[in-house]
Amino acid sequence: MTETPAKPVLLTGASGALGRVLVKSLGALGWRMVLTDIVPFRDAVPDGATFVQADLVDGVTMLRLAEGCGAIVHLGGVSVERPFEEVIGPNIRGLYHIYEAARREKARVIFASSNHSVGFHERGESLPADTAFLPDGYYGLSKAYGELMGRMYWFKHGVESVNVRIGSATAEPVNARMLASWLSYPDFSRLIERAVMAPKVGHAVIWGASANSRMTWWRDDARAALGWTPVDSADPFAGQLAGKVSGDPVEERYMGGAYCSIEYTRNEPAPVWGEGDV
Ligand code: 15L
Numbered sequence: 001m002t003e004t005p006a007k008p009v010l011l012t013g014a015s016g017a018l019g020r021v022l023v024k025s026l027g028a029l030g031w032r033m034v035l036t037d038i039v040p041f042r043d044a045v046p047d048g049a050t051f052v053q054a055d056l057v058d059g060v061t062m063l064r065l066a067e068g069c070g071a072i073v074h075l076g077g078v079s080v081e082r083p084f085e086e087v088i089g090p091n092i093r094g095l096y097h098i099y100e101a102a103r104r105e106k107a108r109v110i111f112a113s114s115n116h117s118v119g120f121h122e123r124g125e126s127l128p129a130d131t132a133f134l135p136d137g138y139y140g141l142s143k144a145y146g147e148l149m150g151r152m153y154w155f156k157h158g159v160e161s162v163n164v165r166i167g168s169a170t171a172e173p174v175n176a177r178m179l180a181s182w183l184s185y186p187d188f189s190r191l192i193e194r195a196v197m198a199p200k201v202g203h204a205v206i207w208g209a210s211a212n213s214r215m216t217w218w219r220d221d222a223r224a225a226l227g228w229t230p231v232d233s234a235d236p237f238a239g240q241l242a243g244k245v246s247g248d249p250v251e252e253r254y255m256g257g258a259y260c261s262i263e264y265t266r267n268e269p270a271p272v273w274g275e276g277d278v
Contacts, residue, residue, distance in 0.1 A: 005196055007070030008032040010107075012077075012098065014051065015041045018112070018169055018188065019075050023049065025189035034065050037076065038090075056094025066101035071196045073110045074098050081116070081137040081259045091142035099153045108160040110195045113147050115167050115181060115208075116140030119256020121217075122272055123180070128220040129205040134273055136256035137263075147205070154203040162195035162226070165218075166208035173234040175244045177257045180214040184232035187211075194228040201225060210234060217255055 009026070013019045014035035020043055023035060027046025035041060035051040045051050054061045056076050066072060077090040095111075102109045119136030121127055133144035143165075150161035167181030169188050187210045195201065204225060207218035212234040223229065234241075245252055250261040253269075 002029055003197060004030050004032070005070055007107075008034055008068060009196060010034045010036070010066050010069040010072045010101075011075070012036050012056065012072070013075030013079075013112070015039050016075060016079065018166075018185075021185045022073065022075075022189060022192055025186075026193065029193070034069060036065055056090050056097060059093075059097040059100065062094075062097040063101050063104060066098075066105050066107060069105055069107050071108045071110060072098055072102055073112075073192055073196065075112045078139060078142070079112075081139045081262050084138045087138045087142050091139070092145060095142075095146050095149060099149055099159065102159045103153060103157045106159075108162070108196070108201065109150060109153075110162045110164065110192060111146055111150055113163045113165045113205075114140060114143045115165055116256050116259050117143040117147065117165060119254060119259055120270070120273065121255050122253060123217060123255055125255075125273075126216055127218050129207065129218075129222065132273065136254065136260045140256065140259065151203050160201050160203065162198075162201050162204045162206060162222075164191060164195065164206045164208045167215075167218075169208065173237050173241060175246075176241050177245075177252075179234045179238055179241055180209070180212055180217055181255070181257075182210055182212055182234040183208045183230070184210045187230040187232050191226075191228050191230075194226040198226045214238075 015037035033049040036054050038055050041051040078087050117140050118134050119140050120134040135141040135144050147163045153159035167183050168178045169183040173182040204222035206221045209215045210230045210232040251258050254260040
């Protein structure tokens with residue numbers, strides 16, 4: 001039996017695709033978990049876990065659910081590009097409730113950030129974890145704000161966070177972009193496990209991608225401090241996916257892919273970040 005966390009872990013977004021992956025993998029390790037989501041949880045709830053259907057916007061319930069927890073794995077909220085008014089409640093107000101709960105419980109937050117917080121960086125760049133945020137929409141903007149909220153709670157209250165900028169976490173890669181951005185479910189599960197179990201993390205940023213040889217976009221994060229090394233790779237899919245591109249120049253230019261072209265209204269190409277007057 002591997003080591004388990006000393007206190008239960010609150011997992012938000014438990015009913016989503018990645019939540020269900022974690023419930024299974026962490027449940028199999030014998031972790032005690034409090035699961036929550038705005039929609040019902042339809043899989044079997046593992047021994048040692050309970051599920052409570054709740055809205056992140058309900059701060060009192062979030063405080064109650066976090067009681068006695070040592071870590072909050074926060075996957076909940078809007079997880080795709082949506083209009084501003086839909087994003088603001090779950091991803092900003094809801095996140096504030098999570099950080100307040102973490103402050104009260106002296107719990108660590110594992111925040112599901114996203115590559116879309118830096119999505120308008122060009123694919124030819126190689127970004128360190130402290131690169132400038134360059135969100136590609138309201139969703140990516142909420143993730144950048146979320147990382148900054150964690151930074152504020154770390155400096156002001158000593159609340160630790162691991163901000164995982166997830167690339168594309170799916171069962172298999174499905175297009176050429178994902179030959180770089182893909183994060184396998186097993187690599188994701190091991191990453192979250194290490195993010196909870198690592199003795200000290202401070203305010204850490206991790207690029208959430210597997211060991212893909214095309215993953216030249218992101219570098220220099222806190223994985224060594226966590227003891228996480230991805231082992232899977234999208235490389236075996238290169239033959240079938242290398243030509244699977246959209247033909248949309250905006251989508252193919254930037255790391256954020258299709259999210260960059262949603263409601264895009266520029267007529268001339270944007271300058272490259274950091275070169276010239278941006
Ligand atoms: C994300 O942040 C989304 O949650 C997911 O649905 C994918 O779009 C992923 O990014 C991606 O960029 O592939």
